[in-house]
Amino acid sequence: MELNKSQLLRFTTAGSVDDGKSTLIGRLLYDSKSLFEDQLEAVTTTSKQKGLDGVDLALFTDGLKDEREQGITIDVAYRYFTTPKRKFIIADTPGHIQYTRNMVTGASTANAAIILIDARHGVIEQTKRHAFIASLLNIPHVIVCVNKMDLVDFREDTYQSIVNQFEAFASKMLIPDIRFIPISALLGDNVVNRSEHMKWYMGAPLLHTLETLHISSDINKVDARFPVQTVLRPQSEGYLDYRAYAGRIAGGIFRKGDEITVLPSGFTSRIKGIEGPDGPLEEAFAPMSISISLEDDIDVSRGDMIVRSNNQPKATQDLEVMLCWLNNSPAKPRAKYTILHTSNQQKAVIKEVIHKIDIQSLNRNPDDKELSMNEICKARIRTTKPLMIDSYRENRTTGSVILVDDMTNETVAAGMIV
Known part of the structure; x- marks a missing residue:
């Protein structure tokens, strides 16, 4: 099947701190020749000033000067690039635990998620958290890139062990398509070009995988x-x-x-x-x-x-949602919030935390009712007037809500209606 060259793929990148996300995106842009000459010159100059022999690929995605000086990426950064086969938008989300909430923002419109795993460390809590959020947000494709294979001598058994770890965890979630690619973002192995160091890997490089992923529309075409x-x-x-x-x-x-x-x-x-x-x-x-x-x-x-008239959503004041808490301050019991749903805006209270999700095991904890930043729970919300809802899996737009603190006007939570 010939690909539509104007077809747009939105994908998000996620992983733990220093798993190499910025280097990977820089490698994708650099090797696919998707950089402007002035970008390349600026980064080459900066790399020389830092005393590096080659180009610091991470600089292509570190957008703000303050971020560069700190050496970290602290927000969702959107990058755009095009190949002869497809257009791409990348949502680069931070790896720090305290910025897990940014993945919810970056991944909410994604067709695919790239989850990076450091080959030296294997599947860790952040890996599980990002995989769970990808499942929660109904992202159809997850590409697990086992990075820094050069630091484990490109060993197939190390790679396979990580694949087994991830598959055991992912079997508890609903992710339609999971693919695994061993890579070295720093050296370029299996990013744009096939690796000469891992001939045991028979699959496609990352860019080819992204170019050929089937993009199924997430728009509900049935329910008007x-x-x-x-x-x-x-x-x-x-x-x-x-x-x-x-x-x-x-x-x-x-x-x-x-x-x-x-x-x-x-x-x-x-x-x-x-x-x-x-x-x-x-x-x-x-x-x-x-x-x-x-x-x-x-x-x-x-x-x-x-x-x-013959196809109506549910009109209700009582919602059950999977809630991701985004705010530094914990949820306040029975506190009033403003709930935003499509163009509707109402007052609401969190009536009950039904259970919290243990990210490590995916077990439900019905006894812990405290909700702090980055925690995910199933909750009941009561609104002052009815909302017209569908489940999130049926319709991303009519199945999602946002909670705003009335006192500070900060967005405190994002919810997916179940």
Whole structure:
């Protein structure tokens, strides 16, 4: 099958501190000739100033001056590159435990996740945490790169032992496709080009794997969901009686004449017209941004959802979510938060922590109710007004929520509805 050259693959990189993520991404950019000349010159100059014989590949991804001076990467950095076969967006997430929350941000829209493992250390807690988050976020492809094979003499038995460790842990999770590649990001083995040191490895290098991964759409094409962002009421001449509802389709297809229901009110009507950026449309589908006008003059406002009458989401004030706590301060029992769901914004409380997840074993702990930064739990949330929800596995948009602290206005948690 011929690949679509305009097809975009979003992938995230994750691993523990010093597993070589920046070097790996630098190697991908360098060996695939995806760097501008001025970038290459700047990094070459900086490498010489540091007294290095060659190019410090990690500098290609260390974006901020402060980060370079500290020698660490401390936030999600998005990088873009193109090969003759495909376009890529990389979300480079930090390895430090205290920045695990950044992986939730970086991986939330990813088609694939690269998890780096230091061949000297094998599967560690951060490896398990990142694999679990990849599973939780429903990422279809996970590529496990066993890095620094040059430091273990390119031994096949060392590599196979790590593969066995990871497979034993991953068998408890739902990850559709897991692949393993032994690499040396520093030397370039099996990154863009095949390794001469590991002829026992019969698979493809990393770049070829990324170029040929099947990208399945994560957009729900069946369940029609249209969260209303704003009501359009132009006051100009000729539009005095015009009313339409603007937003971005979160799932499915809408057509002129469709019978629809507005939630949570339950009012019904039919679609009179659909407008896109370039004019009227007969139909529109996710993730298009459009406006919809209805045949009947009914009450619709921001936060409502237009759906097809014969296919409706669940409208509820009680949610069960897998919650990843992102904030430095622990969750406050019965404290009020603002919950953001599509274009809807309500007040909410965490009614109950049902169980926390032990990342090492994936065991559920129903007795520990304290929720601190980077911890993941299943929780019950109560909202002041109904939200129109699907499960996260059915629809990433209508199945995800964010909690915001009312006092500080900080985002404190991200949740996947189960």
